[in-house]
Amino acid sequence: MGKPDAGTPRERYRAQVREEIKKYAWEQIATAGASALSLNAIAKQIGMSGPALYRYFANRDELITELIKDAYRSLADILQDRAEAGAGLDGLAHALREWALADPQRYFLVYGTPVPGYHAPADTTRITAEIMAVILDACTAGQPPVAPPSPLETHLDDHRVWARQHPAPPSALRRALAFWTRLHGVLSLELAGHFDGMGFDPARLYADEIEGVTGH
Template identity: 80%
Template sequence: MSKPEASTPRERYRAQVREEIKEHAWEQIATAGASALSLNAIAKRMGMSGPALYRYFAGRDELITALIRDAYRSLADTFRARAEAGADLRDLAHALREWALADPQRYFLVYGTPVPGYRAPDDTTRIASEIMAVILDACTAGQVPDDPASPLEEHLHAHRDWAGQHPAPPSALRRALTFWTRLHGVLSLELAGQFTGMRFDPVHLYTAEAESVARG
């Protein structure tokens, strides 16, 4: 998704500096993790004073929020583009893996361990819900509305806030949640290097999980 163009030289300069700050933030996260993010350290790298940098981001949490918004927006746009091209659940699974492997730090910022003391604002949750909506669409495609057939489906049918206003039937809710948890489980272990000493290619495990979920 392209960023809106700033309309004045000052606005363009401000947008450019904010993007540079975010680039340095990603570098810092890759080195020391999001919990160690320091605006003063970024300011020093950029040859700015701390107070000058705070004119662009009011604090650490505002900067983290900007990074999280960018990450969720990137994945939401990736999923939407694939869906518009006719992607099914298998295609979305592989799109998720490609997106995660392209930038593991971005993946871990939104799907890894929460940053201590940070709470994301509601608008980031709304962007994340766009991602789930595409998955629910794929899980619902071709399905006839059904009634809960298991204790889990009954529970999900009664506790479906995570699905937003999507009209997915209980079986599709279960399928979407299974897709999300099983594939993120494999991805998280792979990106953390937990399969390294096991001497197998995790793409085969991921593909098998994706096929299993896609078959329902």
């Protein structure tokens, strides 16, 4: 018997079950963290045997990989949509915060502490490259090149593997990394609750960091 064509009832059912498995996986992660993710526990919640569930995800790492790809894809799509609507670097920064606050567990899965024993496959970097490309585009747009480049900019220009084939000038490379590190620093602390009880509005701190990166 040949492999069923995509879009057949069997394929649609398989896709539906995989989505249900991922839904319960996110619930587990929200309750106990990604390191405690258990396919057998998910199987019991669904009313499925462990061996049956393994027909949909071969192991825990395959399931985590799918969750990570979904998380990165959702952020990539949001940033791309905002960019196509005319948002500049500050607009992308606000979109990043909205995405993070909407689902902190999703944020921490991709930008928090790595899951013990898990190693992401190389193809997950393809989506992260899309995210960085949108940011590099925004950092490059309307920015005159800085001459001469700073020592850091020279270093980044010589070590631009992370930027893939993007033709961003050295000043844009530095701005993109400042955007990524400074904003994620604030978001990570906020979502982890480290600002609780300090008596200030994290949104104002985040906005000040945006101004520091964008200059406006």
